[in-house]
Amino acid sequence: MQVNIGNTQIILKKGDITEEKVDAIVNAANSTLMGGGGVDGAIHLKGGPSILEECKKIRQTIYPEGLPTGEAVITTAGNLPSNYVIHTVGPICNGKWDKEKEKLLFNSYYNSLKLAKEKGLQTIAFPFISAGVYRCPKEEASKTALKATIEFIKKENFLKEIRFILFSENDYRIFEKNLKEIIK
Numbered sequence: 001m002q003v004n005i006g007n008t009q010i011i012l013k014k015g016d017i018t019e020e021k022v023d024a025i026v027n028a029a030n031s032t033l034m035g036g037g038g039v040d041g042a043i044h045l046k047g048g049p050s051i052l053e054e055c056k057k058i059r060q061t062i063y064p065e066g067l068p069t070g071e072a073v074i075t076t077a078g079n080l081p082s083n084y085v086i087h088t089v090g091p092i093c094n095g096k097w098d099k100e101k102e103k104l105l106f107n108s109y110y111n112s113l114k115l116a117k118e119k120g121l122q123t124i125a126f127p128f129i130s131a132g133v134y135r136c137p138k139e140e141a142s143k144t145a146l147k148a149t150i151e152f153i154k155k156e157n158f159l160k161e162i163r164f165i166l167f168s169e170n171d172y173r174i175f176e177k178n179l180k181e182i183i184k
């Protein structure tokens with residue numbers, strides 16, 4: 001599914017984010033920035049060791065105590081087809097949801113988009129942040145992702161293409177339903 005909002009196209013797609021050819025893919029990292037499972041593991045595995053090397057430098061210089069939840073940083077993308085990886089940390093929900101988690105997840109998407117703008121990027125692809133190991137309720141997490149994206153487009157009028165790469169049919173359907181509701 002794809003829709004245009006302002007000058008930006010929002011694209012929903014089922015697939016593997018490590019195969020996306022965009023200016024930047026977003027990584028659902030943890031605050032250590034040292035890798036992990038899920039999409040984080042897949043990105044480091046396929047992208048190769050240079051991504052981790054840059055993450056280590058970021059830890060040593062800007063974030064010695066780890067990347068706070070809701071913030072975002074950028075590295076190059078090693079062997080991946082994209083040019084950059086934007087690493088952000090979503091909230092840990094463990095099945096629960098409240099205003100604080102919503103705000104933090106909103107910030108993860110919004111700050112990733114802001115960083116892409118600062119770098120002058122045109123295309124970006126997101127995974128379903130915090131919907132895996134961090135177990136945020138998918139319905140609310142998807143609405144928050146779309147809300148942050150649309151607010152960014154309306155305020156900043158930047159980026160040509162924002163993609164959501166959903167790993168399962170079920171996740172794709174959740175996004176499709178919520179995006180249809182938001183634009184109607």
Ligand code: AR6
Binds near residue numbers: 040128167
């Ligand atoms: N492409 C697209 N989506 C994917 C891929 C992929 N290759 N692999 C998994 N997903 P998760 P989180 C989906 O757990 O919940 C890591 O260990 C997955 O189906 O990757 O934010 C980090 O180091 C799910 O819908 O991220 C952190 O410790 C979504 O990506 C922690 O997990 C996010 O699932 C972060 O947890």
